Amino acid sequence: MRLSDTLYLSIKTVSSYRTRSLLIVLAMALGVAAVVILTALGDGARRYVTNKFSSIGTNLIIVIPGRAETAGGFPGAVLGQTPRDLTLEDANALAHLPQVRRYAPLNIGVAELVAASRLREVTVLGSTAELLPVRHMELAQGRFLTRGTGHGAQILLGAKLAREFFPQGNVIGQRVRLGDRRFLVSGVLKFQGESMGFNTDEIVIIPIDYAQALFNTSSLFRILVEARSRNDIVFTKEAIFDILKQRHDGEEDITVITQDAVLATFDRILRALTLGVAGIAAISLAVAGILVMNVMLVAVSQRTSEIGLLKAIGAPSADIHHLFLVEALLLSLTGGVLGFILGQFGSLLIRLAFPLLPAWPPTWASLAGVTIAFVTGLLASLLPAERAARLNPVQALSAK
Amino acid sequence: MIYLSGITRLFQMGDQEVRALSGINLKIASGEYVSIMGPSGSGKSTLLNIIGLLDRPDLGRYELDGIDVTSLSEIEQACVRRKKIGFVFQSFHLVPRLTAAENIELPLILNGISPTNRKSIVEEALLKFDLSNRAQHRPAEMSGGQRQRTAIARATILRPTAILADEPTGNIDHRNGTEVMALLERLHHTGTTLIVVTHDRELGARADRHIAMRDGEIVMDDISERPNEIE
Structure with missing residues (x-):
């Protein structure tokens, strides 16, 4: 048939x-x-x-104070096992590495934000102008933190905060109080939602030195480093270890997480x-x-x-x-x-x-x-x- | 030419061995019209199944047109069955979901004939068996006579050399039975061998040669009265 x-x-x-x-x-x-x-x-x-x-950046390397014997998660820093803090000087030292395209030191804390007769607690990120490109953040209006050390008390508001505090939309140039300090709103972040455990719509960003003064600390929460390319990540990681070990008297007391590894x-x-x-x-x-x-x-x-x-x-x-x-x-x-x-x-x-x-x-x-x-x-x-x-x-x- | 020599067929019924056919010797010449009669269990249907290559004998030799068909493989036997034998059953055995035309077409499909050629052959057969107005009807929509005519059309569509009919009028009334037999006899007159197995004496008497069976043996074959016809 x-x-x-x-x-x-x-x-x-x-x-x-x-x-x-x-x-x-x-x-x-x-x-x-x-x-x-x-x-x-x-x-x-x-x-x-x-x-x-990936939107945060696949070339991202995160330096955390404290040593973790095994990989993953939040190591000793969170548990207070840090033998030596990471400082702004440590962060600045990384700038000399040829594999590093940019870096952003980071401090984090919670403070009371008061403006336009409104008040609420907010998560505060202290960093530099480089945070914007390192974290692939986008601005809805205004400008980000000014480069260099001569900047004033400027503050960036998350999109939701901006809407809550200034529903009329006239945000840029407004004065707000964060903790016991006054800031001038320089920009508003775009709506981004949750990212890396933060709701970026509900944070404020201030210059790192202001954050350290606000939280009365000289140590950093972490340093975000962007390698020049994905291929450079391994070398960059080694170089960061070397330079910080040198700065910390031969002690290998940091943990380096690569975004790539987390992603994988x-x-x-x-x-x-x-x-x-x-x-x-x-x-x-x-x-x-x-x-x-x-x-x-x-x-x-x-x-x-x-x-x-x-x-x-x-x-x-x-x-x-x-x-x-x-x-x-x-x-x-x-x-x-x-x-x-x-x-x-x-x-x-x-x-x-x-x-x-x-x-x-x-x-x-x-x-x-x-x-x-x-x-x-x-x-x-x-x-x-x-x-x-x-x-x-x-x-x-x-x-x- | 059908030539059976010492054909024996045994069936196992529990512990007992039953001889359905016991050393049958039979010669049927091309173009003969033979009726096989006998009581139930006499072995006539078993004999017809062996002649039609639906069953294999346990002992003996069967030659069809000079070829020993007992030693053929299953595929070769199917091929011989398709080309040389046409079956007509008491219960028609039409495929219920196919139309009359499609039922008649089945052997052509099995023989690998192209759809274009099949169409004209089937149309011719429908006309020949007076089924043109029933071509698109399913078996359930046809009378017993029409169903049996469809079955005969299917059995003869490839122009077999022998038609084996097992109680062909058993399921139809007398008028349709007579019509069906006339149809089969017309085919016989064109040179086709016709072997009819029946209980019906009147029907059996219509044949030119009468074989009677009992207990797996041929007890009467009136060929002896006309020996020259076979030779």
Whole structure:
């Protein structure tokens, strides 16, 4: 029998048993759609997180006071195990490294912001003009901190704070009080949302020396360093270690985290998570495969007499085998393609509902979903097809 | 020419071995019209299945047109069945979801004939068997006579050398039965071998040669009265 005729007869059969075919197609489609949608969600989350980190800058190196024996997280500095603080002089020393494009010392604290008869506690970042490019921040209006040391008491407001304190929008040049000091608003940050644990819309940024005076400290919370290129990160990290070790009397008492490493870790975790959910969804495809096998076995029983007839009019066992195989494959493939379309549609709905989440189904997941559906259908149809092909024609013809 | 020599068919029924056919020797010349009669369990259907290559004998030799078909592979037997044998069954065995035209088309599909050629061959057959107005009807929408005519059209679409009919009028009324037999006999007159297995004495009597079976053996074959016809 020609392949086109096998296909023709199989399509005829599939379309004749509408309910049965619809159920198999639906089971397969839901399995594939689940794979596509869940991987879109997982991969979307991965991309969302990595994009957030990337937006801060992938060439970023973070220097933290205190030594961590093992990598990751917030090391000793947070727990007060710092043998020696990081200072502005340490930060300035890094400027001499050729691999360093720019750096921004950072202090952080909480203070009371008072302006226009309003008052609230805010997170205060103390830094320099370089913080803007290092953290890839953007201004909505005004200007950032002035370079050099001769700047005045200027303050940048987060977008939400600016709106809360000055709803009329006339922010630049306004006077505010932070703690016990007065500042002049020089700029407003763009809406950025959460980034690196801060809601940048609710922070204020002041010059580093003002921050140190405000919090009565000479140490830094950390130093943000931007390497010239991604390839320079390892050398820069070593150079930072060397120079600070030298400055700290040979003591290696700092921890250096690279943005790249954090990014890679998140990437790995979320990729594994995506694969995990894809695997769970793939189980539903296996279940759908068992359904295909069950339905095809029932079909063989129901059509025993027909199989006998086909043998009587000269169909070899191979033709019968192919008919059942193609029938199951048609159902699986239709289910797979429908599932792919449903998956794409579902992902689109997620993207529309959550615009921040780039829930695009990965190509590999879509391909894998359809392929698994096809392979599952193929495997599930082998036994029924074999059973049909092996039927004794005399017994098959006498079946009711 | 059908030549059976020492054909024995055994079936295992639990612990017991049943001899459905016991050393059958039979020669049927091309173009003969033969009826095989006998009570239930006499082995006539088993004999027809072996002649139609649906079953293999446990012992003996079967030659069809000079070829020992018992030693052929499953695929080769299917090919011989497709090209040389046409089956007509009591219960028609039409595929319920296919139309009359599609049922008739089945052997052509199995024989690898192109759709364009198939169309004209099927149209011709529909006309020949007076089924043109039923071409797009499914079996459930046809009368018993029309179904059997469809089955005969399917059995003869590839112009087989032998038609094997197992109780061809068993499921239809007398008028349609007579019509169906007339149709089969018309095909026989064009040179096709016709072997009819039946319980019906009247139907069996229409054949030129009458074979009676009992307990897996041929107990009567009136060929002996006309030996020259076979030679």
